[in-house]
Amino acid sequence: MNCRFCNGDMKYIYTLNSFDIIQCVGCCSSTVSVPPSEDEIEKYYDGFMFNARPSRKKFIFNSKIEGWLKNMGLPANAAMLDIGGGGGFFSHAFESFGLGRAFYVDLDAKACEFARNELSLDRVYNTKVEDISSLPNNKFDFVFCRHVIEHLTRPDELILQAIDAMADRGVFHLQCPNGISLERLGYYSYARKRVKALRKGNPNFSGLSAWALMLGKKIPYGINPINHLWSITEEGLNAFLAGIDGIQYEVFTAPLNDAVYSPWLASGGVKKTAHSWLMASTLGKIRGGAHLIATIKKLDGSV
């Protein structure tokens, strides 16, 4: 199989959580060599969102998120498509800030229930993203897809479907982990868990060799089967978007303490805030912050 992002060759790097991980020799995006079955995936996601709490609303209802949404340059009463938005917080914010109507799509029935009952969203669809075209609205001014594509076996297809669903001059915010970022290694419990998983999957690894791989590009940050099946890089995403006609785009990274791209993590206490600032300013500067973001604009079809 070739890389879904840059078409480069994929080579085995190691085993993680009983899955063989393969990495692109070109852009360093990585995935599992044999993806889990649809059944396994569906079973895994049934109730995935059980930990969403209404109290999280406060992290989204702030002037930074409001300013960010209002600066998108969207038309009045815009239509938003929120793909697998982890309970619908951003949809709720979008409507509450008076930007328009949100359509929330999620495979997880419990996340949909939460969006409907706890966040009072009216347009909630418990369906696959492939079925976007059957929604009552099918062209969207704002498409929002945050930390979803890394969960899929075919992230490239979702990106194409989302671009298809954009209205002319629409804006698409796509976000996933930055596959080569070192930032998260500065969080001790994360790093320790990762080293442990690497040594478990590859009995020949010492702690030192596991660290050496992660500090190199064989990290690949974000992958964690069966949950996260892809780790995508800036280079890969740029290569992929470059092949799509009719769009303008920008790909960049953001650190874990960013209030807009990382609202939950950015809201810790003083000690946590100092730690995340330090990691963002050190490890996060080497190969970019932990979030990989693409802002995609659809060109006016008439031009």
Ligand SMILES: [Zn+2]
């Ligand atoms: Zn690649």
